[in-house]
Amino acid sequence: xxxxxxxxxxxxxxxxxxxxxxxxxxxxxxxxxxxxxxxxxxxxxxxxxxxxxxxxxxxxxxxxxxxxxxxxxxxxxxxxxxxxxxxxxxxxxxxxxxxxxxxxxxxxxxxxxxxxxxxxxxxxxxxxxxxxxxxxxxxxxxxxxxxxxxxxxxxxxxxx
Numbered sequence: 001x002x003x004x005x006x007x008x009x010x011x012x013x014x015x016x017x018x019x020x021x022x023x024x025x026x027x028x029x030x031x032x033x034x035x036x037x038x039x040x041x042x043x044x045x046x047x048x049x050x051x052x053x054x055x056x057x058x059x060x061x062x063x064x065x066x067x068x069x070x071x072x073x074x075x076x077x078x079x080x081x082x083x084x085x086x087x088x089x090x091x092x093x094x095x096x097x098x099x100x101x102x103x104x105x106x107x108x109x110x111x112x113x114x115x116x117x118x119x120x121x122x123x124x125x126x127x128x129x130x131x132x133x134x135x136x137x138x139x140x141x142x143x144x145x146x147x148x149x150x151x152x153x154x155x156x157x158x159x160x
Contacts, residue, residue, distance in 0.1 A: 024093075036139040038082060040082045049064050049067055
């Protein structure tokens with residue numbers, strides 16, 4: 001399925017004609033993935049992030065002084081990136097979620113229920129990859145700001 005996140009998959013299944021009670025009874029989980037560019041290990045260095053990015057990092061519990069980027073070299077053709085790494089979100093369909101599918105499977109309700117369940121989102125997994133020095137905050141924001149609302153992923157829950 002082509003959706004922005006795991007929770008939207010339920011709404012998509014309903015939209016293509018599957019009854020919510022069938023989805024609730026048979027679905028156990030949904031995995032969503034995005035690919036982010038991986039920092040070039042040849043020119044990887046600590047850098048000073050912009051004030052805008054520093055705000056995201058602060059909200060996500062990441063020390064801005066330990067953030068990496070690729071400076072650009074021959075190996076990465078000056079881009080600072082070589083390859084890709086996945087960020088993932090796995091939605092476990094538990095009993096409260098099954099009840100919600102039967103009551104209201106709208107995309108906003110599914111997303112809210114997912115975020116209230118405290119399961120790791122695409123953004124959360126992206127933050128882990130930033131902390132590990134695998135990708136940049138800019139990359140995580142580029143691929144996760146697809147929720148279609150004005151709320152940034154950082155504001156949805158604590159990411160520590």
